[in-house]
Amino acid sequence: MEPDVMSTKMLDKGYDPKAVEQRWYEFWEREGHFAAADADGRPPFSIVIPPPNVTGVLHMGHALNNTMQDILCRYRRLKGDNVLWMPGTDHAGIATQNVVERQLAANGQDRHQLGREKFIEAVWQWREQSGSAIINQLKRLGASCDWQRERFTMDEGLSRAVRTVFVRLYEEGLIYRGMYITNWCPRCRTALSDLEVEHEELDGHLYQIRYPFARGKGGVVVATTRPETMLGDTAVAVHPDDERYADLPAESVILPLMEIEIPIIRDAYVDRAFGTGALKVTPAHDPNDFEIGQRHKLPSNKVIEDDGTMGAAAGQFQGLDRFACRKAVVEALQEKGLLLSMQPHKHGVGHCYRCKNVVEPNLSRQWFVKVKPLAEPAIRAVESGATRIIPDTWAKTYYDWMYNIKDWCISRQIWWGHQIPAWTCGACENLVVAMAAPAQCPACGAAELTQETDVLDTWFSSALWPFSTMGWPDQTPLLKTFYPTSVLVTGFDILFFWVARMMMMGIHFMGEVPFRDVYVHALVRDEEGKKMSKSKGNVIDPLDVIDTYGTDAFRYTLAAFAAQGRDVRLSEKRVEGYRHFINKLWNAARFALMHLDRGYDRIDPAALLSLPDRWILARLDRMTRQVAEALDDYKFNEAAGAAYQFVWHEFCDWYLEAAKPALYDEGAPAAREAARQVLWTVLRDTLVVLHPFAPFVTEEIWDKLPGTSGSIMQATFPLAEGPPPDGEALNPAETEMALIVALVTAIRNIRGEMNISPAAKLHVTVQSPEPATRAAIDRDRAIIVNLARLEALAVTEPGERSPTSATAIVADTELLVELKGVIDFAQEAQRLEKELGKLNKELSAINKKLNNDSFLDKAPEAVVAEVREKQVLLSEKQDKLSATHARVVGFRGEG
RNA sequence: AGGCACGUAGCUCAGGGGGAGAGCGCUACCCUGACACGGUAGAAGUCCGCGGUUCAAAUCCGCGCGUGCCUACCA
Numbered sequence: 001m002e003p004d005v006m007s008t009k010m011l012d013k014g015y016d017p018k019a020v021e022q023r024w025y026e027f028w029e030r031e032g033h034f035a036a037a038d039a040d041g042r043p044p045f046s047i048v049i050p051p052p053n054v055t056g057v058l059h060m061g062h063a064l065n066n067t068m069q070d071i072l073c074r075y076r077r078l079k080g081d082n083v084l085w086m087p088g089t090d091h092a093g094i095a096t097q098n099v100v101e102r103q104l105a106a107n108g109q110d111r112h113q114l115g116r117e118k119f120i121e122a123v124w125q126w127r128e129q130s131g132s133a134i135i136n137q138l139k140r141l142g143a144s145c146d147w148q149r150e151r152f153t154m155d156e157g158l159s160r161a162v163r164t165v166f167v168r169l170y171e172e173g174l175i176y177r178g179m180y181i182t183n184w185c186p187r188c189r190t191a192l193s194d195l196e197v198e199h200e201e202l203d204g205h206l207y208q209i210r211y212p213f214a215r216g217k218g219g220v221v222v223a224t225t226r227p228e229t230m231l232g233d234t235a236v237a238v239h240p241d242d243e244r245y246a247d248l249p250a251e252s253v254i255l256p257l258m259e260i261e262i263p264i265i266r267d268a269y270v271d272r273a274f275g276t277g278a279l280k281v282t283p284a285h286d287p288n289d290f291e292i293g294q295r296h297k298l299p300s301n302k303v304i305e306d307d308g309t310m311g312a313a314a315g316q317f318q319g320l321d322r323f324a325c326r327k328a329v330v331e332a333l334q335e336k337g338l339l340l341s342m343q344p345h346k347h348g349v350g351h352c353y354r355c356k357n358v359v360e361p362n363l364s365r366q367w368f369v370k371v372k373p374l375a376e377p378a379i380r381a382v383e384s385g386a387t388r389i390i391p392d393t394w395a396k397t398y399y400d401w402m403y404n405i406k407d408w409c410i411s412r413q414i415w416w417g418h419q420i421p422a423w424t425c426g427a428c429e430n431l432v433v434a435m436a437a438p439a440q441c442p443a444c445g446a447a448e449l450t451q452e453t454d455v456l457d458t459w460f461s462s463a464l465w466p467f468s469t470m471g472w473p474d475q476t477p478l479l480k481t482f483y484p485t486s487v488l489v490t491g492f493d494i495l496f497f498w499v500a501r502m503m504m505m506g507i508h509f510m511g512e513v514p515f516r517d518v519y520v521h522a523l524v525r526d527e528e529g530k531k532m533s534k535s536k537g538n539v540i541d542p543l544d545v546i547d548t549y550g551t552d553a554f555r556y557t558l559a560a561f562a563a564q565g566r567d568v569r570l571s572e573k574r575v576e577g578y579r580h581f582i583n584k585l586w587n588a589a590r591f592a593l594m595h596l597d598r599g600y601d602r603i604d605p606a607a608l609l610s611l612p613d614r615w616i617l618a619r620l621d622r623m624t625r626q627v628a629e630a631l632d633d634y635k636f637n638e639a640a641g642a643a644y645q646f647v648w649h650e651f652c653d654w655y656l657e658a659a660k661p662a663l664y665d666e667g668a669p670a671a672r673e674a675a676r677q678v679l680w681t682v683l684r685d686t687l688v689v690l691h692p693f694a695p696f697v698t699e700e701i702w703d704k705l706p707g708t709s710g711s712i713m714q715a716t717f718p719l720a721e722g723p724p725p726d727g728e729a730l731n732p733a734e735t736e737m738a739l740i741v742a743l744v745t746a747i748r749n750i751r752g753e754m755n756i757s758p759a760a761k762l763h764v765t766v767q768s769p770e771p772a773t774r775a776a777i778d779r780d781r782a783i784i785v786n787l788a789r790l791e792a793l794a795v796t797e798p799g800e801r802s803p804t805s806a807t808a809i810v811a812d813t814e815l816l817v818e819l820k821g822v823i824d825f826a827q828e829a830q831r832l833e834k835e836l837g838k839l840n841k842e843l844s845a846i847n848k849k850l851n852n853d854s855f856l857d858k859a860p861e862a863v864v865a866e867v868r869e870k871q872v873l874l875s876e877k878q879d880k881l882s883a884t885h886a887r888v889v890g891f892r893g894e895g
Numbered sequence: 896a897g898g899c900a901c902g903u904a905g906c907u908c909a910g911g912g913g914g915a916g917a918g919c920g921c922u923a924c925c926c927u928g929a930c931a932c933g934g935u936a937g938a939a940g941u942c943c944g945c946g947g948u949u950c951a952a953a954u955c956c957g958c959g960c961g962u963g964c965c966u967a968c969c970a
Binding site for chain 1: 900909918925935937949963964966
């Protein structure tokens with residue numbers, strides 16, 4: 001054949017991702033293939049992106065998360081859905097503020113010098129410059145988001161949603177303000193929610209300190225890991241039933257170093273078994289002590305300031321850093337002989353999740369959301385199945401947290417974020433919560449109102465993301481079409497931070513759950529299973545991987561390794577493997593294009609399809625169903641695996657090889673045309689099925705394939721209607737092809753085992769008692785001759801055998817490969833002995849079963865029949881092989 | 896302290912009551928008219944250990960060992 005009379009669009013020898021990726025991405029975007037319709041007749045499918053931080057750069061977690069979302073979105077588009085993938089970024093209050101503060105620091109400035117307004121301006125400026133970096137990186141991943149609708153949590157629309165929610169919750173009594181102990185980061189100088197504190201086991205010390213009685217001799221010994229807080233002690237507590245403290249010389253002690261008198265109180269919170277059973281109480285610096293203080297109406301004495309240094313209340317220690325103060329306090333106690341012991345002690349220490357500094361429990365005025373009333377419906381929604389959490393093992397984690405949920409501290413003492421819409425009257429101190437600044441105080445009419453300086457926790461605005469991005473509080477067509485969203489794809493690390501809160505807010509404000517499904521995926525780790533982190537130096541940059549191997553190979557790797565509930569261990573080696581796969585697909589297409597000069601609407605029913613033709617169409621149908629079913633269940637690895645197996649090991653390994661004779665045979669134009677039709681159909685459908693996983697290479701081939709038009713994104717997923725035509729059972733073409741494959745493999749096996757040159761053309765006889773089997777082999781003889789490289793193939797009934805042939809048994813068929821002049825018989829004898837050994841082992845296991853009466857009694861009939869059948873088959877095979885072995889041994893001399 | 900995963904070939908992992916699987920690596924042979932980023936064949940596993948349920952356990956249950964993670968008001 002002359003290639004130039006065929007397709008004019010010959011492919012290069014290898015696939016080069018760099019040459020095509022950007023071009024196709026721009027094409028898709030320009031042609032509007034990512035755009036959702038506000039409303040139309042198609043079934044809606046929607047996903048809101050977990051908004052990356054504006055400060056962020058794309059890491060492996062993003063890559064996995066967004067690849068999965070993109071696979072789902074592209075798949076649903078091919079199935080004909082109206083798909084909305086809503087993109088956007090998060091303003092990430094503390095993280096972003098830190099970034100800009102660091103920039104200022106580099107110029108010797110801090111935000112206070114700049115002032116609030118100027119500082120916020122600087123943050124916006126920073127966002128203008130670098131805020132879209134991560135968006136561009138998502139595009140390189142191939143993410144098919146509807147970019148026209150991109151949102152930012154600080155946009156005017158989303159800010160309005162935030163204010164609306166705040167005002168309504170306040171009016172409903174679900175938001176309150178008060179003096180409480182919160183986790184305080186002295187570095188970021190803001191309160192944090194419980195979730196924003198990371199606990200880490202650290203080696204510290206447990207100090208035992210004597211507090212002398214105010215009157216009489218002796219004293220009470222307390223234990224603490226944070227001696228510096230003693231300066232703020234306002235009581236010592238013991239258990240009410242503790243006999244050791246039933247009869248004390250005094251009801252108060254002198255607080256050492258401060259030399260003030262503080263009471264001894266009795267509270268059941270105290271654990272009698274710990275230390276001496278006496279607890280120092282610091283209401284201003286410990287959450288439990290705070291509660292004890294409330295119960296006993298103790299005063300609070302705040303000794304650590306918001307910047308982490310000791311304040312005026314710390315007396316002689318004023319001005320010291322909290323850790324320096326700890327040392328100083330210990331030394332001072334030692335001098336006075338009041339430090340009784342200091343023992344190594346492991347304890348969990350809270351760290352700020354943004355800056356990693358040690359968090360200080362601190363008393364301050366904060367805003368809170370009363371969460372219990374919101375959590376209850378959110379729990380019920382999962383219990384009832386209104387929202388499914390997948391895999392469901394995460395539902396348990398969700399419940400655990402939701403049942404034990406505590407009020408949510410939402411105020412942050414930073415500048416970058418949504419300023420709390422609350423105003424205080426300068427005249428009467430009245431607090432007003434409203435959508436906009438009131439002109440005058442509704443209580444006293446004064447006009448001096450000042451707005452609360454705190455901003456809201458970033459997660460407060462992200463909790464509204466599924467509906468605020470769609471235009472809420474307005475009732476938009478978008479909301480009507482796409483809320484509730486179809487699925488949320490996210491990592492388990494933000495299940496509480498984000499998912500749980502979206503559930504609560506979505507149900508409360510929309511009256512309906514925000515998502516039908518929540519698919520929770522695992523983490524991407526390095527190849528040793530360690531979390532990737534900059535400090536460990538084991539980070540693999542997704543963009544480097546894309547540059548080296550191409551986006552499609554990278555995406556395929558992620559999909560193939562994303563088994564539910566299991567971390568993805570990534571190494572470049574694995575990506576390389578999938579690059580080979582992409583290249584394999586490319587070359588299969590290259591081959592196909594050499595044989596195709598036009599497209600075909602559908603397989604011509606009148607066409608005379610060969611066995612390989614009918615077989616590959618059946619396999620294609622099966623694979624397509626497997627992929628669809630797996631994706632419907634979020635089993636990305638199974639979907640990727642099924643397609644991989646099909647393309648490489650069925651389409652390339654067997655179909656293309658088996659179809660070659662027909663494709664090259666100019667003497668039989670009808671058969672050739674039939675083969676071309678099938679080749680075209682299978683390639684086209686395969687491209688569509690693969691497109692969600694490997695969008696770029698499939699679009700590139702689609703473009704070159706005759707008979708296709710437009711983008712592959714407009715194609716239809718080739719899922720046949722109705723149940724599989726043959727159910728689980730193999731159809732006749734599959735059964736027949738399995739026989740041919742087995743025969744060819746058996747011949748190749750003999751070739752390999754006997755060290756027969758690949759070039760040698762063999763004489764083979766197959767003998768079968770079954771007329772149908774013989775007929776089939778006869779029919780397909782050309783395939784066997786071609787694939788097994790035979791000189792001649794004889795098909796007969798069982799009978800005469802050449803004494804000098806190697807034998808293999810395939811089902812009821814015996815295969816004889818003539819070895820005369822090709823090989824020495826000692827080797828063949830050895831090979832047969834080895835195979836007989838294997839066979840005997842298998843047979844004895846089966847015989848053991850069949851000799852077991854309980855097995856025959858209790859096992860299902862079908863199972864017993866199956867084992868019996870197998871026993872017959874194997875013993876026949878054994879007989880034949882033994883006979884052959886005897887012959888080979890006997891004729892050894894003739895080789 | 897509680898909870899949740901996981902332990903299968905040299906490596907990374909699928910599978911999951913009745914014949915031990917894949918990819919990579921390894922060995923041998925092969926540049927056969929798409930592909931050496933390839934082809935053909937092969938070697939390789941006490942399915943962590945011990946008990947139990949069952950006719951039958953890698954698979955279900957219990958205990959143990961190991962690993963990872965999450966939660967917690969552990970002075």
